[in-house]
Amino acid sequence: MNRHDGFREFVLARQQALMRTAYLLVGDAHLAEDLLQSVLARVVGHWPKLSRDGGNPEAYTRKALVNQYISWRRRPRPESPSADPPERGSSSEEATLDRIVLHQALAKLTRKQRAVIVLRFWEDLTEAQTADALGCSIGNVKSQTHHALARLRALAPELSDLHIEEVAR
CATH class of the missing domain: 1.10.1740 (Rna Polymerase Sigma Factor; Chain: A)
Structure with a gap:
């Protein structure tokens, strides 16, 4: 074996x-x-x-x-929309623009805030699972999520009426 x-x-x-x-x-x-x-x-x-x-x-x-x-010790690179973004299944131009705006806003979050948002909303992990994945407390996950969502709302107010889960798909 x-x-x-x-x-x-x-x-x-x-x-x-x-x-x-x-x-x-x-x-x-x-x-x-x-x-x-x-x-x-x-x-x-x-x-x-x-x-x-x-x-x-x-x-x-x-x-x-x-x-x-x-x-990673690399300097953060600014994100820019690609000429050929990954296929996501939705052909709606508005949804595509929302995703681009969201990805640009995500790039402006701290690494931990971005990790919390990805794990909680795209990977659909619970607060406990996210805390385990990040090696921190559930309270820290709640706090990071709160601050990250507030920052996303400030960076991309046009997305405030949408649910992150809808834009991600």
Whole structure:
């Protein structure tokens, strides 16, 4: 039995969801690929322990994504709309513009605020799961969420009447 049994299947099954999380965190498809690749390279080393009974490889990988994103020492790059944004399934021009505005506003949040918004509203994690992924208290998640949403409302007031979940899809 190979010590990495199941890792390939895990990556194939969860790659799109993990890539979406990485993209929402960094706001750039190429940086998201780099982030996910570096995290998966670390996860494979822990795979035997994660794949045993009781292990939760997806939660571990998501937490590693957030931690790696927060700890990157690269200077933040300003986001700009791409000539060919990722396909999202909605053809509505208004929804597309809302997503672009939201992504630009997300880029102006602190890394932890952005991570909280992504985990809570795109990954649909509970406050407890988000706290676990970030390694902080539930109160900290609530506070970061409150401050991040207030900042998003200030940065993109045209989105204030929309629910973040609607814009994300």
